[in-house]
Amino acid sequence: MTIDTVIRAVYKQVLGNPHVMESERLVSAESKLTNGEISVREFVRIVAKSDFYRDRYFSSCAPYRFVELNFLHLLGRAPQDQREVSEHIVRCVAEGYDAEIDSYIDSDEYQAAFGENNIPSYRGKDSAANPKQIGYNRMFALDRGAAQVDSAVQSSQLVFAVATNSANTINSSTATVIGSGTEKRFKILVSGSKFDTKRRISTTEYIVSASKMTPQIQRINRTSGRIVSITEVI
Numbered sequence: 446m447t448i449d450t451v452i453r454a455v456y457k458q459v460l461g462n463p464h465v466m467e468s469e470r471l472v473s474a475e476s477k478l479t480n481g482e483i484s485v486r487e488f489v490r491i492v493a494k495s496d497f498y499r500d501r502y503f504s505s506c507a508p509y510r511f512v513e514l515n516f517l518h519l520l521g522r523a524p525q526d527q528r529e530v531s532e533h534i535v536r537c538v539a540e541g542y543d544a545e546i547d548s549y550i551d552s553d554e555y556q557a558a559f560g561e562n563n564i565p566s567y568r569g570k571d572s573a574a575n576p577k578q579i580g581y582n583r584m585f586a587l588d589r590g591a592a593q594v595d596s597a598v599q600s601s602q603l604v605f606a607v608a609t610n611s612a613n614t615i616n617s618s619t620a621t622v623i624g625s626g627t628e629k630r631f632k633i634l635v636s637g638s639k640f641d642t643k644r645r646i647s648t649t650e651y652i653v654s655a656s657k658m659t660p661q662i663q664r665i666n667r668t669s670g671r672i673v674s675i676t677e678v679i
Contacts, residue, residue: 461595
């Protein structure tokens, strides 16, 4: 494999299959990789910390979408559970963007899967990447084929399934008019939320429409609440 092929493959994997114009290429990092000054792993790190990646996936996407795409782009799999997602959201808020990216690339999992000089790849459909059975169809929810461009979808594809520890239903897209009588509603039962020093809630429930699910769950997580259940309101 030529070095130019490696470079293009890293761009495709890490940046989510975009069209990268010549003016957007990381010329200095490419030169260092070509000259053997940095490994493929360090080139992946530079690409993931680039303005190209940050603008498309951190600044423009919901926090859950940012984290699930970090798993996809850097570890080649979907997040397994709420603990994994929460850990990365907390790290990003507390330690910053660079620390969040480093946590994937410096992990034992990355090293075992790709080492220093292998290009990250989608491996979430393999058993080695899925200690839990539900990881398989979560991967299918994120990886929708060779023609996908990840930046075209800015909302989380896994927030409901991860929050409820349930399997994703993989269906073709259907249109729903937000605000219409046909939009589904869900009841979220939460325990342990703390909204401020004057108001403590041991348990509470929220009725939200499908289009409001992601921001409501994000708010619950920010207040240290634990989601007990999410059920559709019939």
